[in-house]
Amino acid sequence: MEIIYEYKKKRRQFGRKPQFSPTEPTTLIDSKPTPQIAKQFVPLNPLNVGVQSMPECAAKEVNTAVKDFGERGMCHLEGGWPQDVNPTKIDQKQRYQRRVEKDTEYVETLRSMSDISDHYVKQNNALDIYETYFSNKKDKDSKKGAKGRSAAAPGGKKTSNIDEVQSVVKLCTESSAATVLTVFKDVEQKQRRSVSSLSWHPTDGKKLAVSYCAPQYEQVENMNMNSYIWDVHNPNKPELALIPMSPLTCIEYNPKETPLLIGGAHNGTLFVFDTRRGSHSVDYSHMENSHNDPVYSVSWIQSKLNNEVVSISIDGKMLFWDIRNLGKPFEEYNLEITAANKGYTGLMGGMALNYDTSYSTSKFLVGTEQGIACIFNRKSKKQDKVEKTYFGHHGPIYAVQRNLFFNKYFLSVGDWTARIYSEELKTPVMETRYDSTYLTSGCWSPSRPAVFFTTKQNGELDVWDYLYNQDRPLVSVKLSDYALNTIKVFDGRYLACGAADGSVHYLELSSDLSNYVDGERQPVDSEKRILEAMLERELQRERTLEADRIKREKDRKRDEAQEQEKLKKQEANTQHEQEEKMRREEELNKLTDEYWETVQAEVDTSVVSATEETTD
Structure with a gap:
């Protein structure tokens, strides 16, 4: 039982409002310590106690249930017409349609069905609270301001290169980022496989071919040999499995005939796949006429029918194939230097290959196991097909690529650095600082001339912008605890990085790194x-x-x-x-001997004379 008593009092009974004023201090009580009790006082040692004012938090991870999505299609063929209507005659079909449309039952049925459809269509009209509705106006204003600034400076003077560099630096420092959109996990979970190569679909960029093999190209028994083609919008299940007879170490889409793919295998052979004909390879090369070591790189080359490929390996061979007849390569060369004036003589093992038709249809840029980048001229009339060599790396070169805007400059990645070479010099023009861990791959950006990417053995992705900084990367992202083996860029906006644990990270670059604004590619003339x-x-x-x-x-x-x-x-x-x-x-000595001989002769003569005189 709760008892409540209320005290009621009128305002005038509260008394006057108190007023406070400063006064001198006065002693009210002076309490002296008791001597007997003071003798019992014992001082304690200082004690430090830490108190955390913030609540303790723990990090927890929750993995949501994965749903499998599938695609289904339906083929609708014309049918259902009455027997007295011939579907091949348009006039009979039109007369029947007009007769049905005048039927009241048809009108009522259509009205009832449209009400149901309208109900479900309106359910999809949800409001996106994260949508930016006024971004276009802001972008247009910024474009106008940038255009006005770049056109002329105060006083009617044109801006210099320094102003352009400062504008690029300001843009880079404000919003540079690389965002992970999704991760494609290897379907094989029993054995750990490493991503060996990546290849984007040449046109739409929605499909990504991924090849898998054993880590460090080891030979593992009963290993799953399948490689996959992933749809970037469905990371739960690969779109198509590619089934070779040996694990693929490299893979490449045909740039013209997009359903065709070429793959280099661990046993040195090549496999041709056609996505229109299923998962199994449509043809493959013979082992006795193929490489003796794993195929490290393969590339389609320009031909009339888009049916020729080139492959390299650390066995020192460079083989040219026609996919219509993979029994034997139609051309075979050795990556060998015989001239003594090129700084190296002997056979070199190929590890990275770059073929750029905009530069030349007969020259290939090759990175070797010896740390030498070289230009191989297929149509050279000399016996030594290696025209030029470039030195600087202390170990194998894992990636080489020409700059897409300036073909005479190319990027090479190996040991602890990435280096930029010019064809006119054997030594690098520019290079990154030595990193604390090995670099495993790299490539140029196809949308910005000064941007390139490198991957490292500790699982980090570095994005370099040489207009902003030459000493350190502009963006560095930790993607995995395992080494990143390979990287490929599509259209300058999207990145794919393959790791040693079989995962592929799909990333999107910010607008300043990709040079895309509102989905449109911007000009790069000033850069x-x-x-x-x-x-x-x-x-x-x-x-x-x-x-x-x-x-x-x-x-x-x-x-x-x-x-x-x-x-x-x-x-x-x-x-x-x-x-x-x-x-x-x-x-x-001769004079001495002659002197003593003369002396001896005189002595002998005097002795003989003395003897004769004595006898006489």
Whole structure:
């Protein structure tokens, strides 16, 4: 039972409002300590106690249930007409349709069905609370302002390259990012497989071919050999499985005939797949005429029927194939250098290949196991098909690619650095700083000239923008605890990175890195001018340094030759002095012997004379 008593009092009974004023302090109570109790006081040691004012939080992960989605199609054929109506005659069909449309039952049925359809259609009219409704106006205003700024500076003066660089730097520093959209997990869960290669569908970018093999190309018994084609909008299940007779180490879409794919296998053979004819390969090469080691890279080359491919391996062979007859390659070359003036002689193992038809249809850029990048000319009339060699890496080169805007410059990735070369010099024009871990792959951006990507062994993806910074990457993303083996870019907007645990990360780049605004690609004329000036400046600097190195080398050789000539002269003078000394010693010895012989003869003569006198 609850008892409540209310106290009621009128406002006038509260009393006057208190007023406070400052006064001098006065002592009210002075309490002295008791001596007997003070003797019992014992001071304690200092004690520090930490108190956390914020609540403790724990990180937890929840994996939602995965639903399997499937695609179904229906083929509708014309039918259901009465027997007195011939579907092949249009006039009979039209008369029957007009008669049915006038039927009241047909009208009522159509009205009832339209009400149901309208009800369910309106259910999809949901409001997107995250949609930005006024982005177009803001973008247009920013474009107008940027256009006005780039057209002329205050005072009617045109902007310089410095202003353009500053605008690019400001754009990069504001919103640079690489966002992971989804992750494709390997269907094989019993054995860990590594992603060995990636290839985008050449046209739409919605399909991604992924090849899998054992980590470090090891031979594993009873391993799943399938590779897959993934739909980027369905990460739960691959769209198509590719079934070879050996695990694929590389794969590539045909740029013209998109249903065709070529794959290089662990046993050195090639497999041709046609997505229109199912999962199994339509043809494959014979082992006795193929590579002796795993195929590290394969590429389609330009031909009249788009049916020729080239493959390389660390066995030093470069094979050219016609997919209509994979029994034997129609051309075979060795990646071998015989000329002594190229800095290296011997056979080289190919690991990375780049073929760019906009540069040449007969020249191939090859990265080798020896850390040498070389240009292979298929139509060279010389016996040595390797025209040029480029040095600098301390280990195998895992990726090479020409810049899509400036073909004479190319990127190579190996050991701890990524290097940019010019065809005119053997040494790199520019290079990244040495990283603490190995670099495994890399490529250029097809939409921005100064942007390129590198993957590392610790699972990180680095996005470099050389207009912004040459010392460190603009964006660095940790994607996996395993090494990232390969990377491929589609249209400059989307990235795919394959890891050693069999996962493929699908990423989207921000607008400043992809150069896309509202889905439209922006011009890069100013960036091309700035990058070209930068590369030409570095090229001129390297030429000057190279000329200085050559001059120092000539001076050193000249000094060595003069030193050797001087030593030869000293040796000749020393030898002459020794010979002269020996000659004098011989003459002295000869004179000494002659003197003693004369003395002895005189002694003998005097003895004989004395003996004769004594006898007389």
